[in-house]
Amino acid sequence: EAGVAQSPRYKIIEKRQSVAFWCNPISGHATLYWYQQILGQGPKLLIQFQNNGVVDDSQLPKDRFSAERLKGVDSTLKIQPAKLEDSAVYLCASSLEASGRELFFGEGSRLTVL
């Protein structure tokens, strides 16, 4: 079974530029999550989708971050404009059911903002 796919793995941008990350969850997984992991910290939930609807985006900085999951499958997370403090690994995860008892994580997209 293929795992959660993310791209790009690494991205370096200047501050105030924009960046987009893509995630393809495990086939059949209805729930998709984006987490932000800053160096030395645990992952923090940014947004949770159930199919193509948003369940929780309370910690998403909506002035600069946006995410979509148009067809209930893959998802895109965008940052515009980027700030230095956005340097982090962006992890995508998916789960089979809304209960989310087991989340499967991708390898992450590492963003460096200079």
Add this chain to the structure above:
Amino acid sequence: AQSVTQLGSHVSVSEGALVLLRCNYSSSVPPYLFWYVQYPNQGLQLLLKYTSAATLVKGINGFEAEYKKSETSFHLTKPSAHMSDAAEYFCAVSEARAGGTSYGKLTFGQGTILTVHP
């Protein structure tokens, strides 16, 4: 609101020694509890989970954890450390809801880096 505290950002053990990684949580409702492992430049992999069944949970690679409600703890142990256990370990909590489902939102601790010496 829920939170997780992992005691010790770095733990160092000798190969063959006991591994003990500490986790305390705070939750306003019965929790589901998880331990994840992260190897360098990789995503998180589930080690084990507690979802209101047996309080002693066995996971992969010889790890186990015990849920202690009175102490609000979920410490991770392994009797004998391997060099391959060197990684970062995260404890996480999600809130159990009526009907046996959870919200799905995981709150993570800050992580503990385990170093294993030969």
